[in-house]
Amino acid sequence: MSDGIRDSAVTVADWQDPANLRWSFQHMDTLFPARSIEPGTPADLKERPQDLSRVPVVLPDGAESTVADVLESTDTDAWLVLHGSTVVAEQYSGTMTPRTRHLLMSVSKSLVSSVTGALVAQGLLDVESTVEECIPELQGTGYGEARIRDILDMRSGIRFSEEYLDPASEVRGLDEAVGWAPPGPGGSPTLKEFLATLEQHREHGGYFEYRSCETDVLGWVCEAAGGKPFAELAGELLWSRLGTADPAFITVDAEGTGMFDGGICATLRDLACFGAMIRDGGVALTGDRVLPADWVADIFAGGPDSTEAFAAGPEAEHMPGGRYRSQFWFLDGRPDVAFCLGIHGQMVYINAGSGVVGVKFSSSALPVDPVKGPAAAAMFDAISRHLTS
Template sequence: MRCWRRRRSPRPRHRSPWRWLRSRSSTSSRRAMTSRPASSITPASSSSSPRATPTASWSCTTGASPPSGTPQSMAPSTRHLLMSVTKTVVGVIACALVEDGVLALDDRVEAIIPALAGSGFAGATVRDVLDMRTGVRFNETYHDPDADVYLMEHACGWRSPREDVPGSLREFLAQLPRDEEHGGRFRYRSSETNVLSWICEVASGQDLATLIHEWVWAQIGAEFPAHITVDPTGVAVGDGGLSATLRDVGRLADMLARNGIARSGAQVAPPWFVVDTLVAAEDSRDAFAATNSPTGMPGGHYRNQVWVPFPDRSVFLALGIHGQMVYVNQQSGVVGVKLSTWPTAQNGALFYDTLGAFESISAALDRYTHQHPVTHHQEAPGEAYPRTAQYLRESRTFFRTNEDPIYFFGPTAFNLLGLDRWVCSFTYVSYYDPWDGMSPAGHVPRSGRAPRPSPARRR
């Protein structure tokens, strides 16, 4: 594994449009996916497939477009199947459509897609689907060959057809039942993202490949075209079908670390996307804790198709089975990408090793930033100047590590709710208590309302 730290690099040139893929993907984790001829789809060349090694490629960087360290089996132009990292891309697009007014988070699924009116998704909202909190029954147990996640692969054409499984992705989704109330606990289910992709396509009038190209890939300045697999009817597989190069996935992570702003200056994800993902809803952690999915993230939550592993950190992840990980640490400004082909879908030891490695690298680079600060001026002999933060991440680091008490005084803290999650040692002092005594950061003076001045003293 190699790591880099550079100040700036030129914006990469976008070379070619988005292309679809029906042929075998560049990782061997889904071995039964079948090739289907279609004149409108450009297949990847066979030379782009890497050998099935446990770790195909690593990249970790801060403050620049990411370089990469790849073994001989992967060239800079080699695409690798991202598996469920694709979900985060779909989540960004869905939230961007919400920002543009094309979608609303409280829209009902069946109002957008009438074909799902008789399915378990009826009554669920876009927000329920985004956060995987619908009540739809779907089994994602990877060691069970008859689990719903594998039946969906048969429907997609990733596995050979079965007589008892519908022949297309959307037919499969429409027959899923409901076994719980919508808006309840979190359960990780790939079917949710395929419905979310369907919602985005219907609401925008564009197919998923075009949405990804126009709303994300072209905006981040992707260096190489990406591929996405489609089912027998040509519908893109939004839960895990995206294949892309290491550096371009790094550009995606860098955009998220910069609050949705690409290095071109384009606002790709909405301005509220990262904050909403990290802060989430009031009950997001409880819903996450109640899950029956093996998350390995106690105290974390899931929001907008993104994993937040720690309850008090500005770290979030995009994850895919067989070892894919995109790591974003907003406090240190470090992003990391690892593409792998593990022999099993999940491996707890390797997952924690990967996350621990990125955390150690991030901590080391964060210490380097503090030891070598960037200021607007040079200190003259015998003079003392306060340190001036030049970059947004330096301001964020200052407030996240602040030890000096900071107080907000006002009638109500409504417009600043959640700020105590970002600023350490922060206290609200207000007349009205929006937390009903449940927040340790809120303080309401016992003396009550201040006396009003007499009419004679009013100005």
């Protein structure tokens, strides 16, 4: 398929096929029903373009590369580097433009957690509350007695397989429930019905285990606490206050419930504004406070046992020294570099120490590529060192 031209054969059944990803990720509101997340007054982003293409990058395996080579080899649709409030690099491939809204996949999770933080700041939500206290419909289910903090940190005791390439995994059942895949026999017709079927198999609050269903419960909690559909809440509490220029949107299921864990789509610059707000302790580039300083500080500091919980979980083998807090990743023990990550190569790099925010949209064939993802992280690290040297 050529960039930007939809093949009539692209359907709900095959939009995630590797050959279709680049088009699909830029046209999610063509494929699926969606709800708009409204912006506010755009921030005044300065521009000072720099040629970063030759900046050397040392890859995780020790091989030497450059920014240009990493971008070329990692299926880049668009990328941007923000240093302070200045855009120093910005590039779009194929039919991508500055106004194109690209699927964020699980970068969406960090946005949902930020709406959660805003509701906590308003006194509408307590992270020590249980799910069933917030959502009576989940009383007596696997999620009922989990705390909101447990699901923020993906430490519930729910049984859920995140094996994207296994058609029998729960994550594929989730896709069916939100309408991202054709319904299978005996599957749930909506997201909320699907979440109510998930079972607890170990104690809540234990080790970290990455599961997209956690964010879907969190989005439901936000709607219950805020009394509005998520798209409205996200617009009022987050998107309109960041200095964003364009509406974002979230795909929804047959009931109109958002695909919270991965269904948000946004422009490159607007997502950089979100990263800058986290970098700057909850203050947007407009000067408006979006999140409390202590909420953002807690993301970077982690909980009292976040490191131990990560080390005890299945991700530790691939990310030694890693940590996960409030739907943000810390990959190698550094407390000042946070990541928002989504499958097929979506990334927001937030370096609070250097002031550098990097955003990358991609359409890599593998959901989780063991080479391309780490290469992109190394590239942003190299750029950060270059800009602050």
